[in-house]
Amino acid sequence: MVNPIFILILSLAAGFLLSIFEKGGRKLSLTVFYGVLSFNVFVIAEWFYRIVFLSEPALIINTAGFTAPLSINLRLGLQESFVLLFTNFTGLMAAIYLFRKFIKSHISSLILYLILIMGINGLVMTRDLFNMFVFMEIVSISTYALTILTKTRDSLTAGFKYMIAGGTASIFFLLGVVFVYYFTGNLNLDFITQSDFSHFGLISLFLLAMAVFIELKPFPANGWALDVYQSVNSGITSVIAVVNSAGIFFVFYKISPLLPVHLLHILGIAGVITFFFSNLMGLKQTNAKRLLGYSSIGQIGLLVASLSFTIHYQTSLIYLIVGGFFVNHLIAKAGLFWLTGIVEKENLKDWGVLKNNKSLLILFGVLLFALSGLPPFPGFWAKWEFIKILTQTKMFWVVGTILLGSLFEIIFLFRWFTIAVKGDIDSNEKEIPFEFSKLFPIALFSGIILLISVAIMKSYYDFTLIQLLPIIAVLGVYLLDFIPSKIKGFLSLIVVGIYGYYLYPFESNLQLFFGIIFIVGSAINIIGTLNRKNLSQGFYGFLLMMIFSFGNLIIAKTYLEFFLAWEFMTISSFVLILRGNKAQMASLMYMIFSTAGAYLMMVGFSYAPALNSNSVLINSIANVQLPVLSIILLAIGFMIKSGSFGVHIWLPEAHAEAESDVSPFISAILLKAGVFGLLMIGISYIKNTPSFDVFYFVGWFGVITALVGAFLASFQEDAKRLLAYSSMSQVGYIVASIAILSHLGWLSAMYLSFNHMMFKSALFIAIAGVYYRTHTRTMYEMGGLIKKMPLSYITVLISIIAVSGVPPLSGFGAKWLIYSSFIEKGWYFQAGVLFFSSGVSFLYLYRLIHTIFLGQLKYEHQDIKEAPIWFIIPQYIFMAGIMAISMNPNLIIQPLNSIVGHYFQSAILIDGYNITSSLGNWNGNLVMMVTMGVFIVPLLFLKLYNGKTQKVEQFNIVYAAERPESPQTTHIAHNMYAHYRKALGGWGKPRIWNFWHEATEWSHSFGDFFRHIYTGNGQTYILHIILYIVVIYIILGV
């Protein structure tokens, strides 16, 4: 147990003596240098351990033989030791990162570095205001000097701007300090209280606070900081952005109890504004380090805001929120700044080099996901709790601004990520050189942030293993990634089986139904992935993560558990989609829309009343009266996920561009998560009907989605896009049926959900097989595959019959139920629109089967074979399912009847095969028999009496009426429904797409507009600072 004052003494002494040690060679001075830095870490770590685990009281160190306030005293309590442990450790890591630089640089840089770290230690520990000023200046001067560790003209310019800005701020700090002394006769924080200040005396606190606040880089008085982040050596930038920021932020924390509440609130709002604008301006950035600078400034703004708005809440919550943002941002930012120094690509566009270096890419991913505030990283929990507090205190403007800012951040961070994974790469690009000293700190920090995440989940939230399962899946499979993918696939199948078995006892009714869709459906679809040949690194990890989050969704007990599973689902599906060849744009759009939806849900959940029982959310939510605002936000969130009209534009891209064996998961299963969510709010809605009928509008959205989806599907050339739009349309039916809020409506919604899961999986796998053989998804490039791929043809045939709703297959029942429920509800017009869109869906279904399987076989497809067995097996499992429920609808109608019976009075009567509703009856078995009869009798007749049929060979042009050599585009299959498109007139324009495109353009233009305040002129930056202080002063109205 070493007195922490030795950190200051030893660092200073070593700093002074380093130039003497240098005479003994650089090895000696480096040993001393790293020795002192490590010593600091150990001393603080020990104190931290004592304070946290042995509950020792905070240590107060008096100096010069007097007690405070006569002398300066230092304090080392929980907060101080935590911040110091973090800063010293980061300082050590940054020094290791800079090792190669330090071998060659002048000895003065080592000295400056030591003094800088010493200054931070003093700054954090001291309780004396003037002493704080001194340490702040020590830190600043050494930082200024270190900005030119790599001396370029840019770093010199930036350093100079930094100096004059910092100098200006320090003048205000000094003034503030002496005026505090003038008004209170004291300089020690322990002896000054807010009440010591007269009204006029507040000016001193104002000056003090503003000086510290300027150092925290508020918008727009922060241009100097951006230049520094952009141009200075990455190692030093990480110190400035992380170690210095942490120290200054802690100063702000220390003086915050003195500040009047309204000043604190103004600063909090200034922080929120900073967060918003830095992220908005970040959209236009192309320089990696400057982008990180923008994000850094924004995050510090958020940190200040979180402190200002939560300062009167209980300590553990402050630790989670402020501490969460603090740790999350600083660790991620340090790691990312270090990465920029390794990759050495200024322009974001060139970051595609990362894909050749898997380990760097993974580290990049971890840090970037952390920075985005996604689970399981600390920022996620901090954001959740922070938004909850803000929502409950009805600070909606602040919530909106923060979340919109976060969304911008997601956009530019994930754009960057998708470039790193999928971006173009120069063929003569050199490999990134491996330097252990640079890689080690990044790897360590990524590990630490993961550990902290798990620690928060285990200790703060008491989450069990099951909630951690999605992360464990990714990490576990990562360790097994050397195994061939087929074995991994089989193992995954087994694991999913075990998981499903484990989950089974926790499920009942509705949960069990969705459990079958999610888990059993996924398991069957996994068979399709067994066709993978190479290692498929990372694939099964994220696939399992997605399946586990589906499961966790249905057994979630609290809003947070639900939201956590939801976010895990988003992350994993994003990564899976990104694996597609051309999925850069598609996955980014998916991420942006999903995040926007998730934020709406977050607010919706935050605003919802607390749950008062310990059962699963889907049951306990029935006892909660959700406010209208919550219902609206949640409904939009779920409808984004299910691809409703207006927010659907991500859907065709994501479903089509994902790898072909991933698409069935995304399209047939993932969309049902939105359905599940809508049912969940429906359950609360029917028990506690709110004043405003939200579901009436949800119903309309569903109907319009069904119609638009069907039309859009008809106009596609790409088979997978066609299927994607078809999914959109089908889920539209489901959403509309849920919105009916009746027994029949929900029955049809669930029936169709189940049916859709089966036929859409089968269709996507069939198309996967076709794509696997033909290497094209463009339908008019195919044709006549019926002879080559008969099994796939049968699947598609049966599936499209099931989709279209003609007898005898299961789709007929679905349609019968849906129309019955709409008519029963009295929504005749909606029923009419749905009926019309069913007609439209024949167009795309016909196009699908005709263009791919019928007509003439293309020359280049002469030699192709049936799809691989791994594609055929799952197709036929689903076919068996479809046939089973078509022959005997009671297999599914009966259980659904009892499930829905928990929520509504049953509206149907089941008698044998006969199902009777108020509008009539349907006997699925009889329909099947009759249709079969209608089909078989003429067939037999033709066989018997018309036996001598003439076979038409392919090149018998007279009979085929088609010239195989002609360009494909003159064929009917190309732009098949052009006439319908024409008939639609102006309605056929991609208005929604244009809307979102414009929204993107506008936000980028705004970002571009605002960032022009950073003229690059140092003087303008000083003007910003002065004006900023004046404006806040006027707002404060002291």
Added chain:
Amino acid sequence: MIFALILGFALLLIGIYGMLSQRNLIKIVISFSIADTGTHIIIVAIGYLRGRTAPILDKAIDIANATHKVVDPIPSALVLTAIVIGLAVTALMLSFIIELYKKKKSLSIDDYQELKW
């Protein structure tokens, strides 16, 4: 000592004005120095109490009544430190200017705005 206080604030404002209006890097640093000096004068002025003597305990002052006879020593102590720090910052700024001048042969701040937006 209201005059010193006014002088200090005047210097501070002049300095800030200079920092905002001068284009020459060296003049900006001089302005910064003026503003800094203004701050120092303000500090001293705050500690000054009319009719008292220097806070040096020797034969001239009896220790029992010392607190009523001397000016407040704290601001004087503070200002010494502040002057030293100001000196260091000014020196560092000037050395940056030398380096900048070596790179681009210009002393106008307008010539150093490549980093922006």
